[in-house]
Amino acid sequence: MKKSIKVKNLKKIYGKGESSVNAIDDITLEIENGKFTAIVGQSGSGKSTLLHCMAGLDKPTCGNVYLGDEDIYTLNDDKLSKIRVEEFGFIFQSFNLIPVINVYENIVLPISIDSKTVDKVYIDSIINSLGLKDQIKKFPNELSGGQQQRVAIARSLANKPSIIFADEPTGNLDSKTSKEVMDMLCMCVKDFNQTLVMITHDEKISTMADTVVTICDGKVNSIGTKKDIQQVEI
Ligand SMILES: Nc1ncnc2c1ncn2[C@@H]1O[C@H](COP(=O)(O)OP(=O)(O)OP(=O)(O)O)[C@@H](O)[C@H]1O
Numbered sequence: 001m002k003k004s005i006k007v008k009n010l011k012k013i014y015g016k017g018e019s020s021v022n023a024i025d026d027i028t029l030e031i032e033n034g035k036f037t038a039i040v041g042q043s044g045s046g047k048s049t050l051l052h053c054m055a056g057l058d059k060p061t062c063g064n065v066y067l068g069d070e071d072i073y074t075l076n077d078d079k080l081s082k083i084r085v086e087e088f089g090f091i092f093q094s095f096n097l098i099p100v101i102n103v104y105e106n107i108v109l110p111i112s113i114d115s116k117t118v119d120k121v122y123i124d125s126i127i128n129s130l131g132l133k134d135q136i137k138k139f140p141n142e143l144s145g146g147q148q149q150r151v152a153i154a155r156s157l158a159n160k161p162s163i164i165f166a167d168e169p170t171g172n173l174d175s176k177t178s179k180e181v182m183d184m185l186c187m188c189v190k191d192f193n194q195t196l197v198m199i200t201h202d203e204k205i206s207t208m209a210d211t212v213v214t215i216c217d218g219k220v221n222s223i224g225t226k227k228d229i230q231q232v233e234i
Pocket residue numbers: 014015021022023041042043044045046047048049050
């Protein structure tokens with residue numbers, strides 16, 4: 001059973017005194033399980049800070065991040081790292097693949113770190129779904145940007161995480177490749193019942209999301225679902 005994530009009265013203040021910045025200013029939000037949630041907002045509005053706080057990468061100044069019933073920032077560092085490895089998948093703009101190991105080894109890396117046995121049938125199904133079957137023995141530098149991002153998607157799914165966090169995953173890709181990668185991600189949400197939380201600046205991409213959360217000055221400005229968007233269009 002995959003766990004859900006929610007944040008309660010979350011605040012993140014960088015710096016002290018007059019130069020301090022309220023990057024996240026009292027956000028309460030629940031992410032729907034098995035759905036694609038896009039986080040949008042102007043540059044500097046607090047999107048990355050919110051994502052990093054939710055993903056256990058940046059401790060909030062106050063407030064709570066719950067994975068299931070557990071407040072992740074009440075855990076010690078070892079337990080929090082275990083949650084990051086076992087429960088969260090990450091996809092970044094810059095792919096972040098390890099150059100000296102091949103595609104297959106990159107994909108199963110989270111499982112190796114977790115000292116678990118590779119579920120070969122599941123990993124093969126991801127590799128096939130993402131069209132990477134002929135690439136698994138290659139090294140990252142032998143692949144195009146779009147192929148590298150597909151490897152990063154496969155890696156993020158390898159541990160069957162509760163949630164995948166993606167920070168502008170198509171930011172380095174041309175529009176055609178970007179569409180292909182987004183189609184793959186949406187397929188993963190649907191076929192693997194995967195929760196996806198993604199920051200994007202791209203309006204076209206945000207229309208693919210089930211829910212769009214707009215952040216403004218560190219606060220939630222609006223939460224729209226596909227149903228709301230369709231109603232507006234009618
Ligand atoms: N490590 C930090 N130290 C100080 N201030 C920071 C730090 N990280 C972010 N900020 C500030 O917090 C605010 C929110 O930044 P954040 O990166 O979360 O915004 P963003 O919406 O993701 O922006 P972008 O779309 O440009 O990536 C900004 O004013 C930023 O300058």
